[in-house]
Amino acid sequence: MIELIKQFLMTFADTFYDVIPIITIFLAFQFIVIRRPLANPIKLGIGFFYVLLGLTLFLMGLEKALFPLGELMATQLTSSEFIYDTPSYSDIHWGDFYWVYIFAFAIGFSTTIAEPSLMAVAIKAHEVSGGAIHPWGLRISVALGVAIGISLGVYRIIVGDPIHYYIATGYVFVIFQTFKAPKLIVPLAYDSGGVTTSTVTVPLVAALGLGLASTIPGRSPLIDGFGLIAFASLFPMITVMAYAQLSQWYADKQNKIKQEESK
Amino acid sequence: MKSSLLNFLQACLNSLRDLLPIVFVVAFFQLAVLQQPLPDFFNILIGLLLVVLGLTFFIIGLEMSLFPIGETMANALAKKGSIFWLMTFAFCLGFGTTIAEPALIAVADEAADVAAEAGIILANADAKESYASGLRYTVAFSVGFAIILGVLRIIKGWPIHRIIIAGYVLVVTITFFAPKEIIGIAYDSGGVTTSTITVPLVTALGVGLSSSIKGRNPMIDGFGLIAFASLTPMIFVMIYGIVIGG
Numbered sequence: 001m002i003e004l005i006k007q008f009l010m011t012f013a014d015t016f017y018d019v020i021p022i023i024t025i026f027l028a029f030q031f032i033v034i035r036r037p038l039a040n041p042i043k044l045g046i047g048f049f050y051v052l053l054g055l056t057l058f059l060m061g062l063e064k065a066l067f068p069l070g071e072l073m074a075t076q077l078t079s080s081e082f083i084y085d086t087p088s089y090s091d092i093h094w095g096d097f098y099w100v101y102i103f104a105f106a107i108g109f110s111t112t113i114a115e116p117s118l119m120a121v122a123i124k125a126h127e128v129s130g131g132a133i134h135p136w137g138l139r140i141s142v143a144l145g146v147a148i149g150i151s152l153g154v155y156r157i158i159v160g161d162p163i164h165y166y167i168a169t170g171y172v173f174v175i176f177q178t179f180k181a182p183k184l185i186v187p188l189a190y191d192s193g194g195v196t197t198s199t200v201t202v203p204l205v206a207a208l209g210l211g212l213a214s215t216i217p218g219r220s221p222l223i224d225g226f227g228l229i230a231f232a233s234l235f236p237m238i239t240v241m242a243y244a245q246l247s248q249w250y251a252d253k254q255n256k257i258k259q260e261e262s263k
Numbered sequence: 264m265k266s267s268l269l270n271f272l273q274a275c276l277n278s279l280r281d282l283l284p285i286v287f288v289v290a291f292f293q294l295a296v297l298q299q300p301l302p303d304f305f306n307i308l309i310g311l312l313l314v315v316l317g318l319t320f321f322i323i324g325l326e327m328s329l330f331p332i333g334e335t336m337a338n339a340l341a342k343k344g345s346i347f348w349l350m351t352f353a354f355c356l357g358f359g360t361t362i363a364e365p366a367l368i369a370v371a372d373e374a375a376d377v378a379a380e381a382g383i384i385l386a387n388a389d390a391k392e393s394y395a396s397g398l399r400y401t402v403a404f405s406v407g408f409a410i411i412l413g414v415l416r417i418i419k420g421w422p423i424h425r426i427i428i429a430g431y432v433l434v435v436t437i438t439f440f441a442p443k444e445i446i447g448i449a450y451d452s453g454g455v456t457t458s459t460i461t462v463p464l465v466t467a468l469g470v471g472l473s474s475s476i477k478g479r480n481p482m483i484d485g486f487g488l489i490a491f492a493s494l495t496p497m498i499f500v501m502i503y504g505i506v507i508g509g
């Protein structure tokens with residue numbers, strides 16, 4: 001119990017230390033530039049305390065429950081004993097790694113659903129769009145994007161292709177979709193690329209990439225282990241725009257049916 | 264009192280629902296695929312309880328503080344009508360939130376190891392330290408620049424896709440000139456810069472600003488700041504790699 005409290009205080013201090021620059025900037029601008037007292041300072045203070053407390057408990061819990069297990073799992077799934085029943089790789093075929101792809105997909109999807117910053121953006125988008133963008137629709141399409149992105153990124157590490165071919169192709173897709181998708185969704189879709197990868201996803205995904213790159217001969221963990229986050233930030237843009245395109249297509253179809261019925 | 268307790272429990276249930284997929288995935292892979300028992304079941308249970316409570320407090324605090332702070336700040340600065348202060352604020356917010364970001368510190372340290380192994384810098388602690396902090400300042404500067412650009416876009420009403428496409432073209436072009444070792448890190452640095460506290464603040468800033476400027480639509484103009492903040496670090500980190508390695 002004492003151990004737990006000590007851990008709590010240390011994590012809390014770390015989190016607090018990280019937000020000191022933000023607090024300083026806000027207070028400085030509030031009192032020097034805007035020169036007005038804060039509205040509702042007590043409520044803001046309590047809310048900010050909740051944010052810190054929440055993040056602290058969240059990180060502590062992840063450290064305790066998920067990260068050790070998830071990281072161990074990533075290492076075990078990518079080890080040659082698991083894939084070939086032998087301690088070394090003789091002839092590598094990308095198809096042999098099917099459990100790794102499934103794991104990459106599943107862990108990408110599930111960690112994104114639990115990502116607090118994505119929840120924040122989904123709440124805001126729901127509010128700003130007047131309810132047109134459903135939080136779950138956004139979160140599920142982003143999570144699918146991360147899942148696809150990480151699986152593809154894992155495939156790239158296994159076959160050893162240069163990363164920029166994939167990223168450049170993804171960009172072409174994004175640009176093409178930008179001109180086809182409903183205008184309202186485009187900025188939100190662009191944003192969803194950046195918000196997906198924070199507290200929960202990064203440590204687990206990094207462990208997966210490093211595990212793969214260090215077990216496959218010819219890959220360097222320092223060079224090939226990177227790049228999964230880039231995939232996880234690119235594909236949500238594509239899936240979020242696709243989600244909007246599909247919803248629009250569906251709505252158009254319903255309208256057509258209604259029009260035909262009213263004739 | 265009773266209703267707020269009920270609300271809190273409801274929020275806890277929502278958090279639990281958000282976490283169920285991870286629990287399911289981890290349990291399935293541990294028990295069915297790797298066929299190993301769950302180690303330390305009690306600790307995992309405590310950990311999950313903490314995660315659920317943490318997520319709940321974060322979401323409640325978000326609506327009480329981070330969203331209102333970001334929006335009132337944007338409103339006040341827009342009312343003041345000083346482009347200079349708005350830009351200064353935008354830069355400070357981007358730079359300040361990024362420089363202390365733990366994920367970025369970790370990535371910068373690993374990048375220094377890569378550079379040392381590739382022989383770009385000397386393989387001693389001093390050289391690595393200065394390379395890593397140079398990289399951190401580069402990324403923080405690029406995020407500050409990104410928020411300035413994003414705020415300017417909201418004020419002027421520029422269409423977002425032109426800037427993003429121009430950014431992509433730059434990323435792809437610079438890739439051909441950048442040292443091979445830095446490319447993976449540069450691409451990743453775009454994703455790691457935006458933390459859990461930065462995202463709500465920056466989103467609220469964009470939405471608040473676009474709703475207080477006449478003729479701007481918060482849905483079209485309010486979002487997009489995060490997109491810039493994930494794009495510019497890729498460009499700046501590769502340039503950093505070229506300058507240091509060249």
